[in-house]
Every structure is written in C-alpha cells, then in structure tokens.
Amino acid sequence: MSRKATALDNEPMESFFNKLKTELGELSQFNGVAELKTAIENWIHYYNTECIQIKRKGQSPIEYRQLAS
Incomplete structure (x- = not known):
C-alpha cells in the first residue's frame, strides 16, 4: 500500500x-431517503450478483470470488 492519504x-x-x-x-x-436507500441496496445487489465484467473472466464478483477461494 502507498503512503497515507495518497490516491x-x-x-x-x-x-x-x-x-x-x-x-x-x-x-x-x-422522493426521499428511503427511496434512495432502496435504490442503492438494489444497485449493490445487482453489482455483486449480476454485473459481469471481462476483467473477471465474464463472471459476477461473487462467482469470481467463489472460484478464487
């Protein structure tokens, strides 16, 4: 890791x-904090379970971590 407070x-x-x-x-x-919180939770769930990226060999983050362990 780099020095403290670096990029x-x-x-x-x-x-x-x-x-x-x-x-x-x-x-x-x-329309409110509750609606925003729900949208963020849904996005995090999508990102961890469905979002596929080439750098992870076409797998979602959860699938990639399971294969790495």
Whole structure:
C-alpha cells in the first residue's frame, strides 16, 4: 500500500462510488431517503450478483470470488 492519504489509498472506493453515482443518475429524482436507500441496496445487489465484467473472466464478483477461494 502507498503512503497515507495518497490516491492509491482511495482508488477502490472512489471507483465504486463513481460507478454508483453514474448508474443511479441524479439524486433529485428520488422522493426521499428511503427511496434512495432502496435504490442503492438494489444497485449493490445487482453489482455483486449480476454485473459481469471481462476483467473477471465474464463472471459476477461473487462467482469470481467463489472460484478464487
């Protein structure tokens, strides 16, 4: 790991939140905190179970982790 407070320390979380914000769209479209929370939970479930990426050999994150262990 790099030194404290450098870009490499924050890269995984910044990447995650960038994808989340990009795919959810404008926050003003939600009518309240409960609706936003549900949308975020649904997106996280989708990302972990259905979102397939080539860098993970065409598998979802959960499938990739199960095969790696």
